[in-house]
Amino acid sequence: MAAFGCNFSGAVTPEQVFTAIADGMSVSAEAGVAITRLSLTDTTGWANPAQVEWLVGEVHSH
Numbered sequence: 001m002a003a004f005g006c007n008f009s010g011a012v013t014p015e016q017v018f019t020a021i022a023d024g025m026s027v028s029a030e031a032g033v034a035i036t037r038l039s040l041t042d043t044t045g046w047a048n049p050a051q052v053e054w055l056v057g058e059v060h061s062h
């Protein structure tokens with residue numbers, strides 16, 4: 001829920017985002033559930049438009 005930063009743990013790296021996505025995909029695969037959509041959220045308000053555009057592009061190409 002905080003792909004861009006967290007008020008408790010600070011900045012979130014792209015690697016942390018990739019790991020969280022991979023973990024979620026693994027859990028869903030084990031349960032036999034196909035994930036067809038993914039959301040990167042910024043519930044704490046850390047992101048700016050350029051960061052969002054960049055990270056979405058990175059996730060899309062990863």
